[in-house]
Amino acid sequence: MGSINNSVTAFEALLSEQEIYETYGTPALKRELAQQLITKAQQLLKQEKNAKNIIPIPEFLRPNFEYIASFDKNKVFKNKQTQGHFDNNKSLSQEQLQEVFDTQRNIYRKMIEEGCYQNQIAVDLFKSARQPDKDSITNLTKLLYRQVDYFKKKKDFQTYRQGILETKGFSPTELTASLVNVEFQENQLTASPPVQFKHLFPSNYTPQQALEVKQVKADYDAAYNIASAYNRKQKFENDTHLKITTKSGKNIEVVNYKRFVDHSEVNNLSRQPLNLRIIDNTNRKTKNNHRLITQYLDGDGKWNNLGFVCELSREKHGLKAGLNSSEAKLKVAQSLGKKEVQLLFNQANAIALDWRKKLEETKTPDELNQYTNATWHLCHNHTLDTTNNFVYSAFGDKIIEQTAQPKLQFDNFLVGQLKKYNEVPESLWKSDQFLDLQIQEVDGDKMWQVFNPETEDYQSFGVASYKEFQLPIGTKVKGQIKGDLFTTARLDIDNPLLKDTEIVIGNMTKYPTVGHEFRNESATIVLSEQQNVPPQPLIKLNGKKLGQLDSNAVELFKQYNRFRDQLTFNVSLTSYGEGNGKEIIATTEQGTSFKIEKSHFLADKDLKDTQFNGEQVTVTLSLETPKKKAMVANIKQADGSLLPIGEFTTNQKASKLALSKVGLFKEGATFQAKINSRVTAASIEIKPDSLEYPALGKWQGISQNTTEIELEPTAKRFIETITTQPTLLHRFEQQWQDKGQIETLPTLGLSVDLNRVAATKEFLEKYHIPYKLIPLDDKSVQLESERSYGVFTMIESDVPTNIRQWMEQASKGIFDANNSDENALSSYHKKLISILPLSNNQQQERLQNSKAVYHTVETTKVNKRGSPPSENGEHNQTENSVKITANSDNKQKDKISEYISFNDIPSEPEIDEIDKLMEQQIKTDLVAPIAAQFLKVQDPSNSPTRHYQGKEITIDYDGHHLTIKNNQDNSIKMKARFVGVNPASKKSQWLSELPENSPGLRDADVQKWTSEAVKNYIKQKQVEQENNHSVCLSK
Structure with a gap:
């Protein structure tokens, strides 16, 4: 069922992804998807002719794939010819693209239907006469244009702990994961290392108590580690395994055997002795969890994979590639289940609880607290590679009591790396006065800084020690600095x-x-x-060096007057740790324990690698004078x-x-x-009542990633579009006032999400389109404001045709906002009412984001025919005002609104066309003023129209538009309308109105027009014309 469910999830994901493309995608994105679908269909039909590895196309889907494959994938996108023209005859029409999508949608729905059918058979397996056809569903997934596997990774234990959920597409779940990925990478949860809380408990305990804790902890850790190993084993291995018994009697687990052999093969293999060998696992997907593979020799002399070697068996027996075994026996065994693994954890916990109970029965409350202190410090020692689970199992209640103290506050902090970072004058930091201190991040470290009254700024002092508790970045506090013991x-x-x-x-x-x-x-x-020189207290076993007494043991021997050379006594030895951290605990017959250290360095060769586990031995204390002084x-x-x-x-x-x-x-x-x-280190003692933490929600972590993490562009576009109120372009008649004259003119309104008001304003000003931005508190836009819309209005004739077309495309049409009578709502009003208001949080966020625009913009930007007439500075009501009853919070409200249109910008029109428009406007800003001057010096007549015929280009000015044409193919390089003179630069301003499918200005054109040669030529001609004009006047 799980496999079939995953396949159905993949089908549904691609179906919902296609809906997103169709609803929110630009034409370019839609064509990109269509091209992938057509290419996949053509590949599937072509591969059926191959003799090997055929992916069968079910007959119920074949007609659909054949129809999609009939389209030419090379005609999905508009083709650019060498001259730069767009040839519409060579691209699929919108209707044809929609046919591709409709057919593919039908494919997905049939796949889902088949998957659900087979899944139901799987559910009814025990009361059904037939088996689910799992292979047919698996084959269906091979027909998809891309693989969907996020549902496999989202169950991974490490997902959003150590890594992100990688996505490959734009289905709703994958888009959500993309957002979470960015948040996770930018704001990863961090926890301070437990060692930094070492001083939560005082260091009030005896060496003997610490040694006793170490021994009990070792037993607990051993049990806990076994439970953890089986817990990890469960995540990567099946519930049954093969138990291999070798000729020498070793038992080896072979796991995940179902990947290579079925039950009937296992049954046959279990009836005969086997020849086995172990090889390295080279599969990159599985080798991290299982390093080795077991193979068996079949009757034909061929080695076949049997399964993976269990990691516990590999570590226990030291198995490695190249080992062989003959006459091995095999049988199927049941692996530990979740309940059995939990029992292992319970056994480890019982060791801690039984010891705690024994302490409560035999020790005083003060002694119990000392054992708590010793356990906490042992489990949070930065010099040892140790786990801290034991202390939480044994003294969980004590930890809660300690952390629940109302005035819990660490007041002493260790500061290091003074030699490298200290900038504070000695006279300041070595004074006994309380200083103003703060924590800031410097080069990735938490830096203590001291306020210097002379320079009136903070100076770096040293780095907050990672071995001690740390205050958050941005904290300010008063404190005293004390040097170390000057070692x-x-x-x-x-x-x-x-x-x-x-x-x-x-x-x-x-x-x-x-x-x-x-x-x-x-x-x-x-x-x-x-x-x-004090003697070196060596412990010898059978005359060979084992290690030396630690300082606590020396004091213990002196206390009982036993610190003398050649003292022989009986002890039991137990080893802890490995390598340089190896220690040996010796316990005398009287029950006193002491530590033998430096075994890794001092032990003779025969004893260096010996592990003791409670053996009773006789040792000798040898006091030897060090050879080196x-x-x-x-x-x-x-x-x-x-x-x-x-x-x-x-x-x-x-x-x-x-x-x-x-x-x-x-x-x-x-x-x-x-x-x-x-002075390489110092301590800071603070005044707890002077602590000033950063504001809530403003706490800053150490920078882990210096590069800004961004969403994949297409995912970002989809998410922004989905979470943005739809743009509404509408048209209505409105009165406009110009120099006292009032006239009714066709008016365009553009309603845009408040998050896009700033971009829309910039867009309209860039293209010199006069507009009016209606204040949010204006009664005429009450309904729009409730839906987080900003409203722009503009006279229809002021909007160039090509921009008008893009506005309509952004709004998916234009709505009529004229109301014929009081009781009938226009199409715009109906559409507006159908859009639900955003949540309060989203509304407040948008108001905050757009506040600057409404505060800085001059709301009346219409500079041609003036603005709508108003009374007392308020927007005037028109005949389009209607009385609307809207349902909000189950209460009926009467609202009077005048509907004016708003605009959204470059996100809905096709992105490449908008980019081209922007690019051509920039180039027009550079070229048009120069071309106008060039035309004027070439045609110095006073006629309102001018003409220049060159070898490569023709320039015309008809009194309104300046046009540059390519003489070779008569294509238009530039068409611009004069809109005025920039008062700052004194240069003429031109609005690009380049016809659709025109090549426009190239970079080479701009370089040529803005070159010094052209500018010098124009200046030379202007000088010649001025001289000629002066000569004519003198005559």
Whole structure:
């Protein structure tokens, strides 16, 4: 049923997509779709003649495909000939395009009907005598002009978590997904890493408690990871699998075998021993989930795919490509279901709850809180690759209590990278006063900035630590800055060979000057090897190194007076972690636990990779003196004694090398230096009551994508058109006033969505069409305003014919707005009332978007015959005013409205034609003034008409229009009407009225007309004519 349902969904998606093309598409988009449909039909009929891989066309669809294929796909679009003409005789008519769509619609409906029929058979499978014909429906999907598969991806767990729902077309669901994709990519939900909330609980717990938590957590994690693995397994594998038992007794799961073999083949294979081999999975669609494929050897000596190797089996047995097995046995087994997987999760949860119950029975409330603290910190330690599910299972109630505190607020923040970013003067940030601080984004980081009263601006201080809680970008607060413990310092040595070398010492917290800040202090430095080096506490097993005690364990041994060389005792060992993070927990016979660390570095080869799981062993504590001693930097005091301040650690290799090159890195080396404590990090303590967060809804995340994400152009056009009120062009008679004279003139009204008022205004002004924009609160446009329309009116004769045609196309016709009597509504009024008002949110959004236009525009732009007569500044009522009863919110309202038309612009007319119109107007603006001057110097007569006959072009001016023709084919390059002189530039202004199907001005024409050669020629002719005129006057 699922497969058939998916096919029906695909048929319905393409049917609804075609409806969108027909209803909202431009002529160019419709032709593009028609071309694809015709091409697909022709390909389907052609491929039937091939002997291989034939896609059968059902007989009930064949006539439809044959009819569509009978159209010439090369004649869908208007063909441009070399001269630039459009040849209408070579393009399909609108009626023929509609026939293609009607036929294709019939195909989709028959496909849906067949799919629903087969789906019903599938539903009734257990009480029906026949099987659904799944293959016939699958074949129908191959007849589609494009594949539809979004319904498969939308169920993917990662969709809108890690990625978007990719779309290939413009069905309603795909258009919606396109909008969601943009929003998801621009405003992805982000969550702060859990480690940043480490200090939600205090660090009040003992090392022993932390070790106990680690051991219980390890058991929980193991159970939880198994449950998670089976949960992932369920998503990519079928409910049954093949259990393969090898000759050596290993059990291997082979999954998704139904992809390669059927039940009868499996039944035959299970009756005999098999020869198997494992190969790499090279299928790009499946190799991410299953890396290996199992193959079996058939009786003909051919290797055939059996199924995928289960990832759990691959990891458990270390399987890889190239392995073979003979005499293996096979049987079908049931995989774990959802309920069984949930039981695995419940088992993991029970480990946490049982431990919590034990704590409540044996520990005091304070001790229970300490275990809570230890668990929280262990699960949110940034130095460990750890999960945090355990703490939520064991102490979920404690977390709720902690976060429910009414005054919960972190007040101490760690700031890093001061060396790189700090611009704040030391005198300011090291003062004890509270400073004005803010958080801003700088280079993709959250930057703490300090307000400097002297410069009166904010200066960068350092980056908010990712290991600590962070305040949102835009936050302002008062706080104090405190330096760290100055763990390192810089030595500026008076030696020309070390002039540009930074010498650094570290581990300053181990020496008497801990906490002291050196500020360019001059001193004599003496180097000496570290004395009284503490022994290294190694743990040995059977005489071989296993690791060393951590610092907490050392203190524990000293506490019980057990910290002595060659101490032997019995413990149980358990390993945790891998690689560099490997740790071993040892538990004594008395139940005390301690940690053995650095096993990965210190363990002998035989023990380095050993994993312990509770084994009882005897170990020895060996206190050994380190072979290498650190070099200590000392200050030589006035009495000659040495004051150690720090040492050269393994991190200061560059400093040790630089000193060695000049002979100063040795015992007793003495030199003069200035000491400066290095501040690489600081903490900020804030006043919580001074916090000023960004306004609600204005919180800003770290920029993830610097490029602007936009909708695919066609999808954007469809969505805008679907969500926009339809444009209504209408015609009526209206009185206009000009110099006191009132006359009734044919008037055009253009009603456009408020979101398009600005573009419409710009369009009308661009083409010098006089108009009047009616205020939204005018009573005459009350119904339009309620439907979020803006209304433009213009005298019909002022609108050029070609623009009038595009307006009609945008409105899909022109409505009559004249009312013959009071009780009859015009076609425009009826259409307007049939359009429902938008939601309140959409209305408010449109009012806000168009507010600027209504505030800045001069509402009366009619500059030829004047504007409609008015009284007291209000728009005058005309005989077209009618009384209309409209139903709104189930209440009858009487409304009087005068209907004036509005205009929508370039989105409904065919996009390529509008672009051409715009392009020709721009070129006309450049060429027409120059061509007019050229014609004037070529024909200096005072006649209102002028003519120029050249070798390539002819220029005519008939008193109204300036026309440039191509002499080769008599085509029109430019036709423009003079509309006045621009008062700013003093240049003549011309409106392009290029006839349809004319080639227009090319880029080469514009370059030629605007060249310096033409301008110089005109100036030369003007000078000659002025000289000739002066000579005539003098005579």
